[in-house]
Every structure is written in structure tokens, then in C-alpha cells.
Amino acid sequence: MKKKLKTRVNAYFYLPVICKECIHFQTLGIVMKEGTKLISEIVVPGGHARAFEVKKGQFLEVIDLEGGQVADFFAFNQHDHKERLSPPHTLISLKSLAIRVGDELRSSRRHPMLKVIEDISPSHDLLIPACDEQRYLVDYGVANHRSCVANFEEALQPYGIGRDLFLEPFNLFQSTEIKPDGTLTQKPCLTKAGDYILLEALQDIIGAISACPMDLNPIGGSQITDIKVQIYQSV
């Protein structure tokens, strides 16, 4: 039986190393508490994306460091990139537009891909497509703006995953109001500094997080800030 990860790790010792594949700072940790060990820590700079691998049985924690920042999330089956994390397949499986602790997030082939272990963030969005160049150009008249889709393309290029394989994202921490008449309103992100969601990988996955660069509507709040990704394994 799997060890239950009950609370966040709050004390660990770092052995800093530089990741060979990208420029982000990574730490390999030693831990700690509740039967887990921190094995990777990645800071996703505001407005950019980073990709990472999470093996089956490992845990992925996504943390909004300063609060008010949307984190678009993609995941792919590491062994078959055409199987992708899918918000529509998840929401019909859950019969809910919200995800809760214990829920399994489904792939495009309806297989459980990740499980929600902890979540102290106020909301997520499973409806809104990732921003792309056309979102800024067509809807706001702004050319050459950074976008989540271009960010993901950059981050996932080393894995051979291109734009043709992208589905819609899980928009972690995003707040979308849905009124009874069906009206959608993109609200300011409600997360506080340090809010997080913790997921268990149910498959070997390649994941990617984009700290969404949207600064032309309220979703990103007053500024675009960093997101942290931490990966743990049971010990």
C-alpha cells in the first residue's frame, strides 16, 4: 500500500546542482517527513515555461510563490506522447467543473493520469484554452506577446513534443466564474503566496508548467510572477 503523503515537507537539506538540460536552478534534496524525499525543484520564471519528468508513484507539487499567478499545466504519457492530460475527459469523468482531493485526472484515452492528493488553492479552471499569439493579436491587438502555447513549444521541444500534440491545459489557480445563464467571467486569480496543489503521477509523465504571461485581462492580477514545481518520491 502506498504511503500517504499527509502534509507538506517543511524542512530539508539542499545539495544544489545545475540541471544539464536547461538553465534553471535545480536542487536534489534529502528528506525528510511523511515518507517522501524531494528529488527536484524547478522555478518557472513568470511568463515562461519549464518541462519536467514525473515517474509513476512520484508526487508533483505546483506552488504559486507570490500568489495571484495562473499556471497552465500540460502532461503527456512519457511512452506515448499522443496520450495527453485532458480537461474535458476529466470533467465528464468527475461530472464536475471543479477538481477536489481524491479526484483522478484523466487522459485523452480516459486513463487516470494524475491524482489530487492535496489542494489548498481556491480554484482551478478546466475550460479556457491556453493563450497563444492569436489571443493577444486578435483579441487585444498586441503582436509579439509571449504566450503559454509558445512557452510550451519551447519547453517541450527537447522531448520532441510540438504544437500539433497540444490539447487544452489545466489552468491551475485560475478563477473562472460561471453564472447560471452560462456567462463566463475571467476573474483575478485568488491564490495567496504559497498556495499549492499536490498531485500523484499514476503514469510516467512529461509535464510542463507555463506561468501564464497574460497581462491584458484580470486573470494574472497586477503582475506576472514565478511558479515553483517540486517533485517528490516515496522513501
Ligand SMILES: [Zn+2]
Ligand atoms: Zn497563458
